[in-house]
Amino acid sequence: MISAIVAAVHVLALAIGLPSVFLRGRALAGPLDAERLRRLFAADNVWGIAAALWIVTGLLRAFGGLEKGAPFYLSSRLFWTKLGLFGLVFALEIWPMVTFIRWRRQLRNGHAPDTSRAAVLHRLNHLELVLVVVIVFVASLMARGFGQR
Numbered sequence: 001m002i003s004a005i006v007a008a009v010h011v012l013a014l015a016i017g018l019p020s021v022f023l024r025g026r027a028l029a030g031p032l033d034a035e036r037l038r039r040l041f042a043a044d045n046v047w048g049i050a051a052a053l054w055i056v057t058g059l060l061r062a063f064g065g066l067e068k069g070a071p072f073y074l075s076s077r078l079f080w081t082k083l084g085l086f087g088l089v090f091a092l093e094i095w096p097m098v099t100f101i102r103w104r105r106q107l108r109n110g111h112a113p114d115t116s117r118a119a120v121l122h123r124l125n126h127l128e129l130v131l132v133v134v135i136v137f138v139a140s141l142m143a144r145g146f147g148q149r
């Protein structure tokens with residue numbers, strides 16, 4: 001039962017993660033007025049929750065004995081590929097994460113945020129979205145034993 005619930009939450013993280021990173025990109029694509037900034041921060045919050053859910057449920061599934069057992073995943077090239085891709089998403093996310101925290105703070109202090117790098121952030125966001133889609137395919141192949149040493 002726990003395994004099924006954790007697996008469901010892992011996949012539901014995708015159901016909120018992919019739309020939120022897409023909507024964050026949409027907000028970044030246009031002129032960042034108050035309404036777009038509000039939408040950007042809302043999407044960014046949900047994206048953060050999805051990331052936390054992926055990490056917690058992913059670790060439980062891989063190492064918590066809920067699925068095929070740690071040896072299966074540790075000997076799966078696709079598991080390491082998946083973690084590598086996820087690590088890349090995480091690394092790419094550091095600058096946007098810090099920037100959006102700064103923008104929130106600037107707004108709270110009554111200052112207009114410096115959005116001059118929005119175009120670069122938009123491209124980074126797009127790359128993260130593509131990587132998540134790739135991770136889904138890698139995960140599906142991994143779960144079926146492809147890439148086993």
Ligand code: HEM
Nearest residue numbers: 014054055058059061062067068086132135136139140143
């Ligand atoms: C962007 C992040 C992630 C996405 C989109 C994602 C997606 C998925 C999907 C769609 C599945 C189901 C595969 C299937 O049964 O066909 C899955 C399974 C799994 N994921 Fe993730 N995942 C992510 C992050 C992680 C992380 C960070 C870990 C580990 C630390 C992880 C570990 C697992 C494990 C162990 C399974 C079970 C595979 C099996 O059934 O044997 N995932 N993931």
